[in-house]
Amino acid sequence: MSVRLHGGKCAVAGGAELRMLGGMALVNENLLKLRASYLFAEISRRVREVEAAGTPRPLIKLGIGDVTEPLPESVRKAFASGVDELAHTETFRGYGPYEGYDFLREAIARYEYQDRGSQVTAEEVFISDGSKCDSANLQELFAQSCTIAIPDPVYPVYLDSNVMAGRTGFWSGDGYEEVTYLPMTPQNGYVPALPQGKADLIYLCFPNNPTGAVPTHEQLRGWVEYAQANGAVILYDAAYVAFIQDESVPRSIYEVPGAREVAIEMRSYSKTAGFTGVRCAFTVIPKELTLPDVEGKRHSLHALWTRRQATKFNGVSFPVQRAAAAIYTAEGQREVAALVQHYSANAALIRDTLSAAGVAHVGGEHAPYVWACVGGDSWAMFDRLLRQAQVVCTPGAGFGPSGEGHIRLSAFQSRAQVEEAMIRLREVL
Numbered sequence: 001m002s003v004r005l006h007g008g009k010c011a012v013a014g015g016a017e018l019r020m021l022g023g024m025a026l027v028n029e030n031l032l033k034l035r036a037s038y039l040f041a042e043i044s045r046r047v048r049e050v051e052a053a054g055t056p057r058p059l060i061k062l063g064i065g066d067v068t069e070p071l072p073e074s075v076r077k078a079f080a081s082g083v084d085e086l087a088h089t090e091t092f093r094g095y096g097p098y099e100g101y102d103f104l105r106e107a108i109a110r111y112e113y114q115d116r117g118s119q120v121t122a123e124e125v126f127i128s129d130g131s132k133c134d135s136a137n138l139q140e141l142f143a144q145s146c147t148i149a150i151p152d153p154v155y156p157v158y159l160d161s162n163v164m165a166g167r168t169g170f171w172s173g174d175g176y177e178e179v180t181y182l183p184m185t186p187q188n189g190y191v192p193a194l195p196q197g198k199a200d201l202i203y204l205c206f207p208n209n210p211t212g213a214v215p216t217h218e219q220l221r222g223w224v225e226y227a228q229a230n231g232a233v234i235l236y237d238a239a240y241v242a243f244i245q246d247e248s249v250p251r252s253i254y255e256v257p258g259a260r261e262v263a264i265e266m267r268s269y270s271k272t273a274g275f276t277g278v279r280c281a282f283t284v285i286p287k288e289l290t291l292p293d294v295e296g297k298r299h300s301l302h303a304l305w306t307r308r309q310a311t312k313f314n315g316v317s318f319p320v321q322r323a324a325a326a327i328y329t330a331e332g333q334r335e336v337a338a339l340v341q342h343y344s345a346n347a348a349l350i351r352d353t354l355s356a357a358g359v360a361h362v363g364g365e366h367a368p369y370v371w372a373c374v375g376g377d378s379w380a381m382f383d384r385l386l387r388q389a390q391v392v393c394t395p396g397a398g399f400g401p402s403g404e405g406h407i408r409l410s411a412f413q414s415r416a417q418v419e420e421a422m423i424r425l426r427e428v429l
Ligand code: MLT
Pocket: 063, 064, 065, 066, 132, 155, 209
């Protein structure tokens, strides 16, 4: 039996009979376009299968970027004191502000932006429970007709969430129809070139997931100028900014003049401060960012997102926001730097191992991911490392067609586990 859409109505063709379905709930067919299960869910499934069958030694997971080290002490204390405040009538709090508490928004505006010369105000900062959700939910700001440009390889959430929202066509064998893929390859240093044609929404992630590549200011300026010239909006994911080691690498899209009129920026505490389980992130929508409706009247995306969040979101819990604010204390900054340093040193070990084995790679310098050019079928390499080395990686093809021939190794592990994983990799590479 096949199901087709006819002028917004659904028809079921079964043999000669064609029957129109109406007056009943129908499934969102956009979800049926999704090609496979979510990348990291598929990896977990394969890992569980291998673990269930028994492995000669425990697996070492360098797949999904999930942190392993405990919360910084200042963050833990602030978290606990936030809970204590909720335990007393005088300091108890119920619903918080939809956009987040001022104490956190102000700290973010000051320490992440103003102190570095970007004029982001506290009012422009929206606290959320993760950049994964934000990067998917932000689509609600845009017309259904908006076209998208997506780096390839890419963090799968940007693309899959657009498929679910109906902004793409069907899978065509090497990509979804109606999507402009921006290949990131060894030839362009894994920083995508500007689209040839026109795209309305552009997703960029720097330091990049999965490749770990970073752009120059000049390259970012090119993207901002493209967005200005084409009436496009850049959705800039800077979740890994804390891993940048060099002052010459751009940390924020707002370092580029004019970006406030064309870009939204997302950041997360997941990898910076061990918040993958705690959940806290933020998104900046500058007041200057406006888009026209079909009649040409311009609307503030900041105002529309405020309205959207008030309707659909009740904020991040108070103790979690207290914990996040502790990151901006002097002690918090020292502890977070040590955490980042721990993972960065792991990344250096991974890079050294690949270099010694003669495997070309990028990333790991300003990012917690190392992108190794292993050649061939990346799922086959994933299976080989899993079965022969008992090391879990992420196959490049899972991030998009241009990811084929690569694997991603995550530095989010204990030192002992990374050292052991490197011994095992040397045996099989
Ligand atoms: C990754 O491994 O790419 C990330 O951990 C996934 C995520 O942040 O959702």
